[in-house]
Amino acid sequence: MVTVRAPATSANLGSGFDVFGVALDRPADVVHVERADRTTIEVTGVGSQYIPTDPDRNVVGAVAEALDAPAHIRIDKGVRPSSGLGSSAASSAAAALALNELYDRGLSREELVPVAAEGEAVVSGEAHADNVAPALLGGFTVATDEGVTTVDADIPLVACLPEIAVSTRDARRVVPDTASMEDIVHTVGRAATLSVGMCRRDPALVGAGMDDRIVTPARAELITGYNDVRSSALAAGADGVTVSGAGPSVLAVCGERDRTRVAAAMVEAFDGADVAARAYKTRVGSGAEVFDI
């Protein structure tokens, strides 16, 4: 049996839609795989009652098929589904790494990114790699059709998860088809600023780089209380705030000493909108880890 822990992730980071992503140091999924003649799936943990065990509908089934690696796959969910924290990606990445080890396929983590992205295609309709890349490689990742580049950035973050669900598939439907040249130039500038901030481990630059006029405003409409949560986090000292992935989680970047105050402000603002929420005081973390073989 092979066991792998894969982290939650936060994709887009505002200005990097379908390109940027970060691994978080918590929460995480843990996946156990054992050889079998055909793939069977068992799911426990947070939100498991909403996750199918049919290999054709669970992301790990697509990963097992892509690797031609039938197995009994037990998923212990630590990342809530439909959270905006890469729940499907955590399982996809963990299964890809675990089955690669179990069947000795010898693929590198970079080579496993498109394999794990096949899992994402099952649930969102597109094989976007911006969650599975950081889940496998760790750090801050830039995923394009040329491949993935990574930065080992140590940046404090707060991920605030409200008790509402937004599916990636629904959230992708509200993304506009076009954008003005002014908004494109604004967002490219912020994306470049964010990348420099990650390289310099500078939360203020990362926060400034999160601003986006193209996708985020449409996604914010799906999250009750988002505007109050964002302004409360900024008032509490956050350097930047944006929608985490497809939402509903809200991600704030801040200095280490401000995390507790920012986390409390975000939860309180959601409470003011009659939405229960919990906040993870986290940071950019490492990728999936193989525990035992």
Ligand SMILES: Nc1ncnc2c1ncn2[C@@H]1O[C@H](COP(=O)(O)OP(=O)(O)OP(=O)(O)O)[C@@H](O)[C@H]1O
């Ligand atoms: N192993 C799995 N883990 C989590 N969700 C899964 C899994 N397999 C299938 N799903 C389905 O995928 C959906 C959750 O994926 P979705 O992309 O919408 O949320 P997310 O991954 O938490 O968000 P985001 O991709 O924005 O970070 C749920 O409908 C769930 O039933």
Ligand SMILES: N[C@@H](CCO)C(=O)O
């Ligand atoms: N880039 C994807 C990430 C989903 O987590 C989206 O926003 O739809």
